[in-house]
Amino acid sequence: MVRVTERVFLLEAPRFQFPYCNCLLVRDERTCLLDCAMTPLQGEELSRQHLDLVLLTHGHVDHVHRPSRFPAPKYLHPADYDWVESAGSFLRAFGFDREGYQDIGRLFMRAGGWEAMEPAGPLSEGQVIDLGCTRIQVLHLPGHTAGHCGFLLLDEGILFSSDIDLTSFGPFYGNATSDLDAFIASLDRLIAHPPEAVITGHGEGLVTRDVKARLEGYRDIIFQREEALLAALAQLGAATPAQLAARKTIYRRRSDSYQQLFDLLELLMDEQHLRRLERSGRVERDGELYRVR
Ligand SMILES: [Zn+2]
Incomplete structure (x- = not known):
C-alpha cells in the first residue's frame, strides 16, 4: 500500500493484469474503499480491517472483482447496475449477447470473478461523501460505461479517474453500452477543469505532472x-x-x-x-x- 496523503492509500494493481485495478483506501472517521478489484493477497489484508463503505467507479469486473469479499455497503451509479444485476444483464451490457459470443462471455465472467451484487444505493453527479476530514465528490464521467464515475478528493484536488486511465490501451469504449460522444464530452469536461493530480485505475497510478496535456493526448487517440x-x-x-x-x-x-x-x-x-x-x-x-x- 502506498501512502498518497495522510489518509489516502493506493493499492497498486499489477500492471495490465486482468482482473485487477488500482484501488484507494481512505482511512478517516469512516473507512472507505474506492473500487474493489485488488489481488487476492491485497484483498486478504484488507478484509481484516473494518470498512464502512465501498464506492465503485463503474460496474466492470476489473473494478468490481469478487465483491462478496467485502460485506460493507457498496455504491454505484445506477446507469451501471446492469453490470452487477444478473449474468444476463452483464452479457447484454458488454455485447456478449451477439451471435457467437456467449461462450467467450461466460469465460470472461469466470476469469473476472464476476458475482451478482446488490448496490446499497446510487451515486449521482455532484454528490459529496463526507468521511470526516476527507470529502469525496462524485463526477459522472460516462462513455466508457454509461455510469462511469470519477471520485474527486475535494480538498486534495486529486481525481481517482478509473478507466479514464491514460494508458496506451485506452480510451476504451468497446461495449454495447459504451458511448463514444459521451466519452469525448467527459474528457473535454476534465480538460476544461483539470484536477491537480489524477490517480488512474490502471497503469501508472498517481499522475501529478502535465495532467491537462495528458488528458488531451488521451482524447486525441480517439481522433x-x-x-x-x-x-x-x-x-x-x-x-x-x-x-x-x-x-x-x-x-x-x-x-x-x-x-x-x-x-x-x-x-x-x-x-x-x-x-x-x-x-x-x-x-x-x-x-x-x-x-x-
Ligand atoms: Zn472499465
Whole structure:
C-alpha cells in the first residue's frame, strides 16, 4: 500500500493484469474503499480491517472483482447496475449477447470473478461523501460505461479517474453500452477543469505532472483512430462494420488467447466510430454498407 496523503492509500494493481485495478483506501472517521478489484493477497489484508463503505467507479469486473469479499455497503451509479444485476444483464451490457459470443462471455465472467451484487444505493453527479476530514465528490464521467464515475478528493484536488486511465490501451469504449460522444464530452469536461493530480485505475497510478496535456493526448487517440478507420474504409470502398473490423485498425496487436474477445471489441469500437462519422456527415450509410463521403 502506498501512502498518497495522510489518509489516502493506493493499492497498486499489477500492471495490465486482468482482473485487477488500482484501488484507494481512505482511512478517516469512516473507512472507505474506492473500487474493489485488488489481488487476492491485497484483498486478504484488507478484509481484516473494518470498512464502512465501498464506492465503485463503474460496474466492470476489473473494478468490481469478487465483491462478496467485502460485506460493507457498496455504491454505484445506477446507469451501471446492469453490470452487477444478473449474468444476463452483464452479457447484454458488454455485447456478449451477439451471435457467437456467449461462450467467450461466460469465460470472461469466470476469469473476472464476476458475482451478482446488490448496490446499497446510487451515486449521482455532484454528490459529496463526507468521511470526516476527507470529502469525496462524485463526477459522472460516462462513455466508457454509461455510469462511469470519477471520485474527486475535494480538498486534495486529486481525481481517482478509473478507466479514464491514460494508458496506451485506452480510451476504451468497446461495449454495447459504451458511448463514444459521451466519452469525448467527459474528457473535454476534465480538460476544461483539470484536477491537480489524477490517480488512474490502471497503469501508472498517481499522475501529478502535465495532467491537462495528458488528458488531451488521451482524447486525441480517439481522433487518430477515427482517421485510421476512415482511411481503411476509403481503401475498402464500401464495407459493413464487420468487414471494416476485419482490418483490425484499433487492435492490431492482440493476444491469441483472447482473439475472439478482441474481435468483438474491434467490431463494437468500429461501430461507435461509424455512427459518429455518419452523424458528422463524413461517411454515408446504405443499409449495412458504409462509405466515405
Ligand atoms: Zn472499465
